[in-house]
Amino acid sequence: MSGRRILFVDRDGTLIEEPADQQIDSYAKLRFMPGMLPALLKLRDAGFSFVMVSNQDGLGTASFPREHFEGPQQLLLQLLESQGIAFEAVLIDASFEHEGRPTRKPGVGLLLPWLRDRGVDLAGSAVVGDRETDLQLAENLGCRGFRIGPGFGDWAAVAHELADAPRRARIRRTTSETDVAVEVDLDREAPARVDTGIGFLDHMLEQLGRHAGFDLALRCRGDLRVDAHHSVEDVALALGQALRDALADKRGIGRYGDSSGRGALTLPMDEALAGAALDLGGRPLFVFDGAIPGDAVGGLPTSLVPHFFRSLCDAAGMALHLQVRGEDAHHVVEAAFKAVARALRQAIRRDGRLLPSTKGRL
Known part of the structure; x- marks a missing residue:
């Protein structure tokens, strides 16, 4: 607790x-x-x-x-x-x-x-x-x-x-549609181990762990014979809850982050450009500006990308503003995940002893 x-x-x-x-x-x-x-x-x-x-x-x-x-x-x-x-x-x-x-x-x-x-x-x-x-x-x-x-x-x-105890969490989310297991260690960097049954989502979650700078292990068994919606949503909810549990009272964290580290909110990937700014203050919100071309990339419906981040915000208690533009769906989605990861790296970093809020709690 x-x-x-x-x-x-x-x-x-x-x-x-x-x-x-x-x-x-x-x-x-x-x-x-x-x-x-x-x-x-x-x-x-x-x-x-x-x-x-x-x-x-x-x-x-x-x-x-x-x-x-x-x-x-x-x-x-x-x-x-x-x-x-x-x-x-x-x-x-x-x-x-x-x-x-x-x-x-x-x-x-x-x-x-x-x-x-x-x-x-x-x-x-x-x-x-x-x-x-x-x-x-x-x-x-x-x-x-x-x-x-x-x-x-x-x-x-x-x-x-x-x-100095590492901030770790382990979440198991089981429904009639999915079975998701997530482990995070926010104070250890290691290659992510991800298996969701959706190859491109695995690749994006690996990017998220790598660029956010934390250890991530995630496995999902979902009803992909129906479609990817339940798996994508429940993976995001389980990951968000793991982040929230690992952060605990959030004492000493940066709380805020953006994808550039300088306020420019830009992360390029070839012709694509993405920017993210977030707040781990406990109030969930997702604002998306832009469009992802095409219907799917690597078996992941592009319409589920904003839904993933909205579900992540709901479970993590995070406010996230995400901007994207570009012509290649792969580049746009990957830039988005990397931008969010870079912003998250700043926000979860321990940078002091104080609670980053005048309210006394987050």
């Missing part, structure tokens, strides 16, 4: 080093874990929000006075906030293990608001801690868990796994 991703972070042994007595009750004991700050900044830039979840055995008792805890705790929060790391919640359980309270990790009692929030993508969220109980908490929440410490991992590995 697409939604807010949360990093549920343990404190002692994760954000800060844990002393031998397991109590950070003085400023002298406050030491950051190696690599913690750059990792949190990287994860923030990747769109994660932060929630601190910590067991503090007996906090508030004579053996661990609250005033001894609060000074180092507030300094920790202030130092992190000064560097751009803020926690949307700080959740502390002060019970002892033998009490068995549901608010103590790995119990989820303190995290019920996030479990109930439909705007939180738990599958895309993660728990980071230094103990087995943190991994159990992750399992109870239904998200990924990472353990930090000798023999396990470090903050750099966690940040790489979560922030």
Whole structure:
């Protein structure tokens, strides 16, 4: 699903080093874990929000006075906030293990608001801690868990796994007319593997993957004995959905693209000329200007080319303006696919950490 991703972070042994007595009750004991700050900044830039979840055995008792805890705790929060790391919640359980309270990790009692929030993508969220109980908490929440410490991992590995994760999607669309399977990896370039039963459409989809710069595997089995309409439409719908799923919350993408990269909106192929400009803002729209000569090219009816792009826009949540002109149908259609691909390359490229919208979501 697409939604807010949360990093549920343990404190002692994760954000800060844990002393031998397991109590950070003085400023002298406050030491950051190696690599913690750059990792949190990287994860923030990747769109994660932060929630601190910590067991503090007996906090508030004579053996661990609250005033001894609060000074180092507030300094920790202030130092992190000064560097751009803020926690949307700080959740502390002060019970002892033998009490068995549901608010103590790995119990989820303190995290019920996030479990109930439909705007939180738990599958895309993660728990980071230094103990087995943190991994159990992750399992109870239904998200990924990472353990930090000798023999396990470090903050750099966690940040790489979560922030640099390739944008992939796999879609299976099955109807009484077609069976379409699509896989995309937007962060890997590789020759496309396409088999739709329509040779020229295969060639165009190979061009789309190559010039858009992503890995594409697509197979379609359709009722070609009737005609190509169902196969073309369902291939476009499945591919559009795969693009939408792989982009997820779209944080950091270019969002907009055009076929020239300079605003000229021109891509030539011999006598044919095509131009494309698109927006991945989530509002589907297709505007077509021009004409494709002839009735078919390579077994693909030319009337289905605009229909392909309209269906792609509907499923991907994309606004696309496409212009074509030319005398040879093969050249016109191929120029159109390449123009859209070049525009798409710009739009899906990661070029920052911010969401490319003042609305706060796409």
